[in-house]
Every structure is written in C-alpha cells, then in structure tokens.
Amino acid sequence: MISEDELSRYKRQIMIFGEEGQEKLKNAKIFVAGAGGLGSPVLYYLAAAGVGTLVVADRDKIELSNLNRQILHRSADIGYEKVFSARDKLTALNPEIEVITFDGTIDSSSAERIVGDADGIVDAMDNFATRYVLNETAVDKSIPLFHGAVRGFHGQATTIVPGETGCLSCLFPNAAPAEVSPVLGTTPAIIGSIQANEVIKYLTGRGRLLTNRLFIWDGLEAESTIMPFAKNPKCTVCAGRK
Amino acid sequence: MKIKIKFFARFTEIFGKEAIFEYEAGETNSLKDAVGAFCRSYPEKYGEVFTRDGEFQDYVLIMHNLERIDRDDAGAVKLADGDEIAIYPPVAGG
Numbered sequence: 340m341i342s343e344d345e346l347s348r349y350k351r352q353i354m355i356f357g358e359e360g361q362e363k364l365k366n367a368k369i370f371v372a373g374a375g376g377l378g379s380p381v382l383y384y385l386a387a388a389g390v391g392t393l394v395v396a397d398r399d400k401i402e403l404s405n406l407n408r409q410i411l412h413r414s415a416d417i418g419y420e421k422v423f424s425a426r427d428k429l430t431a432l433n434p435e436i437e438v439i440t441f442d443g444t445i446d447s448s449s450a451e452r453i454v455g456d457a458d459g460i461v462d463a464m465d466n467f468a469t470r471y472v473l474n475e476t477a478v479d480k481s482i483p484l485f486h487g488a489v490r491g492f493h494g495q496a497t498t499i500v501p502g503e504t505g506c507l508s509c510l511f512p513n514a515a516p517a518e519v520s521p522v523l524g525t526t527p528a529i530i531g532s533i534q535a536n537e538v539i540k541y542l543t544g545r546g547r548l549l550t551n552r553l554f555i556w557d558g559l560e561a562e563s564t565i566m567p568f569a570k571n572p573k574c575t576v577c578a579g580r581k
Numbered sequence: 582m583k584i585k586i587k588f589f590a591r592f593t594e595i596f597g598k599e600a601i602f603e604y605e606a607g608e609t610n611s612l613k614d615a616v617g618a619f620c621r622s623y624p625e626k627y628g629e630v631f632t633r634d635g636e637f638q639d640y641v642l643i644m645h646n647l648e649r650i651d652r653d654d655a656g657a658v659k660l661a662d663g664d665e666i667a668i669y670p671p672v673a674g675g
Contacts, residue, residue: 373675375675376675377675378675463675464675465673465674465675466673466675467673487675488671488672488673488674488675489672489674489675490591490672490673490674491590493589493590493591494672495671510642511671512639513639513640514640515640515670515671515672515673516640518673520672520673522674527675553642555590557589557590557593559593560598564667566642566644566649566667566669567647567649568649569649
C-alpha cells in the first residue's frame with residue numbers, strides 16, 4: 340500500500356504511471372554494482388523515484404580524486420566506505436526506501452549470493468571483467484542488466500533482457516583494454532540517468548526499452564548514435580539458454 | 582571510390598570524428614581492406630585498430646551503413662561508393 344506521505348512525495352510521477360506503477364517501484368529490489376561515477380546518479384534517481392529496496396555494492400573507500408564526478412560523496416567522506424556514504428545520502432533523500440550494502444568485491448564467487456533475489460542489475464562498474472560476471476549472473480537468474488560505461492566526454496548504454504535480447508557478451512565478445520579512464524562528471528550523469536530511466540521503464544512497464552541497441556554518446560559533439568545488435572548464436576554466455 | 586569512415590570515443594583523438602577516404606577500388610575491395618588502408622596512413626596508431634596480422638582488434642565494434650558487422654565478416658563485406666563505416670572502441674570506465 341502507498342501511504343499518504345508517499346502519495347504526496349511521488350505525486351508528480353504518479354501522474355505518469357499511477358499508484359499502480361508506484362506500487363511496482365516500491366515492491367522492486369534493484370542491485371546496483373558500483374557507487375562511483377555512474378552509481379551516483381543511478382542510485383540518486385532510483386531512490387528519489389521510490390524503488391523500494393536498493394542493494395549497493397562497492398569495495399572502495401572515497402578518495403579526493405573521486406569527487407569531480409561521484410556526487411553521492413562529500414569532501415568530509417574521504418576515507419569512508421562508498422557503500423555507507425551512499426546509504427547515508429540515499430536514506431536522507433528518501434527514508435521510505437531500504438538500502439542494503441555490500442562492502443566487498445563482486446566476482447564469480449560472490450555475485451550469485453549478493454545479487455540474491457533482486458529484480459534487476461545495474462552495471463555501474465569501471466571494468467569489463469566485473470561486467471562479464473554481472474552479465475552471467477543476469478543470464479543465470481533471468482533478470483535484466485542495465486549496462487553503462489563512460490570515458491571522457493564519451494559514453495554508452497544498453498539494456499539486456501535475458502531470453503529476449505542479445506547479452507553483454509553478444510555485444511562485446513572481447514573486453515576493451517583496461518586503462519585509467521579520463522572522465523568528467525557530466526558524462527556519467529548522462530549515462531547513469533539513462534540507466535535509471537531504463538530501470539524505471541522496466542519496472543513500471545512503460546515505453547520501449549533500450550534493448551538490442553547500443554546508445555553511444557559523444558558529449559563533445561552533443562550527438563548520439565544507435566548501434567543495433569542481436570543475439571549471437573555462438574555466444575558463449577547466452578546461446579542456447581532460455 | 583569514396584567512402585566515409587566515422588570514428589568514436591578515443592579513436593576521434595587519433596583519426597578525427599570522420600574522414601572521407603578516396604581510393605582505387607581493386608579486387609579486394611572489402612570493408613577490412615579499406616579501413617586498413619586508411620589506418621595505415623597513421624603508422625604509429627594502426628595497431629590501435631588492427632592487429633599485426635591485419636585483423637580488426639578483437640574489441641572493436643564495426644558498423645556498415647548503420648548495421649553491425651561481425652569482426653570475422655569484415656573481410657567479406659564489399660563496399661560501394663558512398664558507403665559509411667563506423668568504428669567504435671567500447672568505453673569501460675564508470
């Protein structure tokens with residue numbers, strides 16, 4: 340049930356998807372991998388929209404060099420675990436939601452357990468190795484994966500619905516080389532907002548998801564490009580799976 | 582023969598946003614050959630896009646006239662005048 344306070348808090352978006360849609364958000368549990376550049380806008384917007392349970396996973400502590408883009412965290416938080424800083428900010432923004440934290444490494448031995456019974460996974464990671472683990476977990480659990488990645492003024496996003504669409508390994512059969520990416524706060528703000536928008540669309544059943552399409556953003560040109568893709572029948576992760 | 586090659590993300594720092602590439606179309610007028618010939622004019626950066634064996638790097642995404650092309654098929658895709666190729670190196674930061 341939606342309370343009087345919640346009716347008031349979410350009034351302007353209940354105009355879009357009704358109390359029924361708000362109830363769907365409230366009953367949802369979303370796993371967000373990473374509380375950094377992408378995780379900050381994703382978590383803020385999912386919390387503000389009233390996604391009932393957010394699971395935040397990150398192993399890092401806050402450093403000064405994070406603060407140009409990781410807007411969940413403050414100068415006074417330096418040295419504090421990102422997941423606890425995230426929980427503090429999100430529950431201050433919206434005390435109606437529950438924030439669960441995992442202060443550790445997401446890998447093939449932990450992913451199944453920490454994702455648990457979440458309804459979807461947001462990929463707000465900074466490396467392809469962990470992204471592939473998240474993709475396999477999403478395919479195993481048959482829950483959607485909301486992918487985003489950034490570099491400098493450039494970013495990309497796509498939504499994967501296992502069983503219906505190509506997966507992350509269909510799209511990226513091989514990882515891009517690791518590097519310390521240059522990045523500006525506005526790029527993860529744009530890409531993370533697209534990811535959060537996709538989660539809200541998925542949960543409320545609104546619109547057309549960003550599936551089988553890679554959204555490519557060039558902030559220097561203020562231009563976007565769509566790259567269509569499909570299931571790879573030879574995919575080592577999802578081929579032959581339901 | 583004239584084609585347009587568009588580059589994205591960090592490749593724009595090497596090759597610019599897009600290039601019109603004019604060349605003599607020979608018997609081996611494939612997408613891979615044409616983009617390879619263009620990138621060879623940047624000898625120090627050729628290896629960013631291609632391996633020493635002349636194959637696309639395995640992480641590079643390729644589009645031909647807005648359709649995704651599998652890396653393994655890039656040598657079989659024949660080009661026509663005015664075609665547009667897009668070369669995308671996925672970004673990985675978060």
